[in-house]
Amino acid sequence: MQSLRVILLAIVLASGIDACARDRQRERSDFVLAEQAxxxxxxxxxxxxxxxLSEYPLYPYLLYQWLKKDLTQTDGIRAFLADYKNTRYAPLLREKWLKSMAAQNKWQAYTENYIADGNVALQCLYHWARFQTGFQEQALLNAKRLWMSGSSQPGECGPLFAELEKSALMSREMIWQRFEMALKENHRQLAESLARQLPRSDRDVAESWLEVDKNPERIIELKNRSGNDALSARIFAHGLDRIAKSDPDRAVRLWDAEKQGLPLEDRIKQMTERRLALALAFQRKAGAYDRLTGLSVYDGEVREWRVRAALFEQNWEHIAAAVSDLTLEELKEARWQYWQARAFEVAGQAAEARSLYMQAAKDRSFYGFLAADAVSQPYFLADTPVPLAANDLAELAAEKDFQAVIELRALNREMEAQRQWWFATGKLAREKRARAAKLAESWGWHPVAIKTLAKADYWDDLALRFPVGYLEQVRNNALRHNLDPAVVLGVIRQESMLDSHAESAVGALGLMQVMPKTGRQIAREIQQDLVTDASLFDPDVNIRLGSYYFKKLLQRFNGHVALAAAAYNAGPARATKWLPNAGAMPADIWVETIPFRETRKYVAAVLSYAVIYQHRLDKPGLKITDLMPAVPPG
Incomplete structure (x- = not known):
């Protein structure tokens, strides 16, 4: 009898669950029908x-869609903004409503309903509304602050800026200042527009400046033609900035020959000296260390590049001096502890070197692993999952914001689901945000889980941060191309965080971020079916092509994993260009002195991730230094 009651209870519970599932499915169907309406x-x-659908998690989203279609529904909009003020859709609806008021010149209503949220277009309209409702002076003072930008501001700012430009607040000096800002930020079209606003007497000078921006080699001719006034001197300095991008040595020679006679403010001279010194360092030029050392103003970027310039010279006396000039806060980083230890080691200060290596080796990172190898210590691979109580994930998933995410994903609205996720997690405290990362992990939403954990500043949940996905495809292709599966996983983790539908800004696609053109070329080489953009989102296809391409790069660089990783990120031509000119270079120095910050971080990440994935795959033994033999000359 007891067992019969248990069976009947189970049937009742199962029926209830089935009924709930049917209700939710009906709500989803009705939601789609309502969207069509x-x-x-x-x-x-x-x-x-x-x-x-009033209790359905996506009801606010549905209502938002209805209200934004007809922004004359004032009562409904006010009610929505009051009832759903804590949803993602309230500020979106308010923005559309405010812009509608502006289009109808309802300026008083605009000022009454505006809420400052950092939106520049809405700010401009607000100050324009204030101008229209009797607060002209205050509106124009605020307009001045918004106008002074090196980039173009939204079109909504046009009427306000037009009044500012007609007012006594606008000056010739302001226009020149913004003109120069625009050129420094590579907004040439804005600079050309500003040149037309200058007094006629200044326009020839502005045209010369624009000419130098386009063709910096003209600076000597224009300097000789224009004389030696302050504006001509600033044009000269601007041209040097442009020349330094391709030929820093020549830019430095020109500057040194002319700087004493240039009527420039000390601030501009110091900024020019700084940019030229950094340009030398970026391009690994001789003299970069001395130039950086001679600067009168130091900042974090200068201090870091002074170390790199000394490293490229392999001058250990300079390296020691540059590292010792880092701040105490900077010296807490494993990177700089490692280089300080290297300098001590070369100087014969073994005890000091070992102490710093041991300290750096406590960091689970590229430099921490290098430090551990230097003193034959095991890697620090502590794995501390996010602590969870029994009902933490269920309670979080039951919250309205996360219920909305669940429904958006069920309806295959991936982008909207991610927007809702970041809105929801952005309101959480750090500890709860870490739990949200575990929730995303439980859904198999790996890229979102990884990013959420980073935003929670929690780094020790290795299973979450380094998921082992697509393992069969990885192992099969690694075996086919004689690659270490951990290295392939390291590339995938760095390229896409295991998002098979990842798309980069330049058009790279899928898990290993294969460019369509490269994919088609590889497909021809390996005699595979024609590759389409859509097929690169297929993990089988993407890993097959990406691992083959990585193997090609390894062959090109004689099996050097660090060089192949640099080439995978920046292209083989750049990686070849970065090879040392004479004599082999220690690989740690080569990685640290890669000119591109993105590629420098990329190589360090791929190599350290490979070590971590060896641990995740229960195959310890790979040393990071195994992947980093000396870099041969080009």
Whole structure:
């Protein structure tokens, strides 16, 4: 009898669960139908469906879609902004509503309903509304602050800026200042527009400046032609900045020959000296260390590049001096502890070197692993999962914001789901945000889980940060191309965080971020079916092509994993260009002195991730120094 009651209870519970699932599926279907009614503008159908969805997690999203279609629904909008003020859609609706008021010149209503949120377009409209409602002076003072930008501001700022430009607040000096800012930030079109606002007597000078921006080799000719006034001197300095990008040695020679006679403020001279010194360091030029050492103003970037310039010279006396000039806060980083230890080691100060290596080896990073190898210590691979109580994830998933994410994912609205996720997690305290990362992990949403954990500043949950996905494809292709699966996983983790649908700004696709053109070329080489952009989102195809390409790069660079990783990120031509000119270079120095910050971080990440994935795959033994033999000359 007891067992029968248990069976009956189980049947009842299962029936309840099935009923809930059916109800939720019906709500999803009705939601889609309601969206279609919104598109048709069918108020009756929309209202009938919406009435049944008032408890559905995506009801605020649905209502937002209806209200934004007709922004004359003032009462409904006010009610929405009051009832759903804590949703992601309240500020979105308010923005559309405010812009609608502005389009109808309802300036008093605009000022009454505006809430400052950092949106520059809405700020401009607010100050324009203030101008229109009797607060001209205050509005123009605020306009001046918004106008002074090196980039173009939104079109909504146009009327306000037009009044500012007609007012006594606008000056010739302001226009020149913004003109120069625009050119420094590579907004040439804005600079050309500003040149037309200058007094006629200044326009020839502005045209010369624009000419130098386009063709910096003209600076000597224009300097001789224009004389030696302050504006001509600033044009000269601007041209040197441009020349330094391709030929820093020549830019330095020109500057040294002319700087004493240039009527420039000390601030501009110091900034020019700084940019030229850094340009030498970026391009690994001789003399970069001395130039950086001679600067009168130091900042973090200068201090770091002074170390790198000394490293490229392999001058250990300079390296020691440069590292010792880092701040105490900077010297807490494993990177600089490692280099200080290296300098002590070369100087024969073994005890000091070992102490610093041991300290750096406590860091789970590229430099921590290098330090551990230097003193034959095991890697610091502590794995401390995010602590969770029994109901933590269920309680978090039950919150309205996260219920909305679940429904958006169920409806295959991936981008909207991610936007809702970042809105939801952005409101959480650090500890709860770490739990949210575990929730995303439980859903198999690995890229989101990894990013969320980083935003929680929690780094020790290795299973979450380094998921072992697509292992069969990785192992098969690694075996086919004689690659270490841990290295392939390291590339995937760095390239896409295991997001098979990842797309980069330059068009690279999928897990290993294969460029479509490269994918098609590889497919021809390995006699595979024609590759389409869509096929690169298939993990089988992407890992097959990406691992083959990495193997090609390894062959090109004689099996050197660090060089192949640099080439995978920046292209083989750049990696070849960065090879030392004469004599082999220690690989740690070569990585540290890669000119591109992105590639420098990329190589360090891939190599350290490979070590971590060896640990995750229960195959310890790989040393980071195994992947870093000396870099041969080009």
């Amino acid at each position: 919104v598109e048709r503008g069918d108020a009756a159908a929309f209202q009938a469906l919406a009435d049944t």
